[in-house]
Amino acid sequence: MAKAENNKYSKTIQSAVAEYALRLGDNSLILGQRLGEWTGHSAAVEIDMALSNMALDLIGQAQHFLGLAGEMEGKHRDADALAFTRDAHEFRNFWLVEQANGDFARTIARQFLFSTWQKPMLGELANSTNETLAAVAEKAVKEVSYHQSYARDWMLRLGGGTEESHHRLQRALDDLWGYTGEMFAGNGVDDMLVAEGISVDPAALESGWTIEVDAVLAEAGLTKPAVERMTSGGLKGHHSEHLGHLLAEMQFLQRAYPGLEW
């Protein structure tokens, strides 16, 4: 799409952009795959459609971000090759998105924590000096607004619902909270790209995220979990056991029959 633009970078910046795009793409891909697991299994057809539609949006984003990552890395790997032929340690997604679906409350809590981060992140990324990142973000932020408001509504309904729904949602939050710190951490890649106006400073997203999350938790009557130490490692390719299982299913066909097309 914007090949000329994307090729003007130095080798160092170019590989940092590849790494950054990989992260964005992997977060969308893995969460999209997780949501897709609900297709045909939800409690109501409306929920089935919602989760499946969100999965589609996320996989669409992943196609674009991974496409850019492949172009920047310059190893002749397209989005499909990156999605279907990398091993777990080569994935750069957050621990949060790879966590198993669990019950509906857990899926909603995970979605709310992530979409509340992703929406303002994409809003900022739409101003990126990289044409491709800016274009994908400009488009995706509109879709993610719906994801965020959907998850937010369900946080309120489950939190303020029955004793059972409240309990399940609180338990999910307690379990997932320790994975949220990773979204605001970043590493050397961010330092380099933020300076170039290419990427969004992850640390700058934390205060807005906290305000929104605190407000929803308060309205839903939920207790904000207290976590001593945040778990992270996704940016370095360290993952929980869940990712390997997810990849085994997602990649099976292309691993067994390389290059197979529908």
Added chain:
Amino acid sequence: MAETREIDRIADLWALLDGVPDPEIPVISVVDLGIVRDIREQPDGSVTVIITPTYTGCPATLLIEQMIREALESDASLRFTIRTELSPAWTTDWISEKGKQALKEYGIAPPQPGERDVPCPRCGTTDVECISQFGSTPCKALYKCRQCLEPFDHFKCI
């Protein structure tokens, strides 16, 4: 004279593509939906057709491109390329008035800014409720009319 012929040719192509229906909502064309952004004459005599997806992950995107390709191939003398551009991002504002009317007649409430006062496409009342923000395709939300009690789709505003 040559210039007029070129304009006619581009206008003919717009008309040709206006005959390509959206695969999921066949009453509206890909032109009325705002998917075809531009048709540009190139110095070498070929044309470039610029298209944009409605939703990033819309499964119909590839099919739409293929249908546009087939329509353009009906003119054997035409040399063309189809290019997908994401920016500026597709918005429901690009749906033409003709398209909005067609949606309404088909039973889909056209996009309403801010999702407020969505009228029931059957009886026109705005006494309706949103059942689900996500409908049968990425671009639609599911509503129910409280007056005539019929469910209907609303084309989401993005």
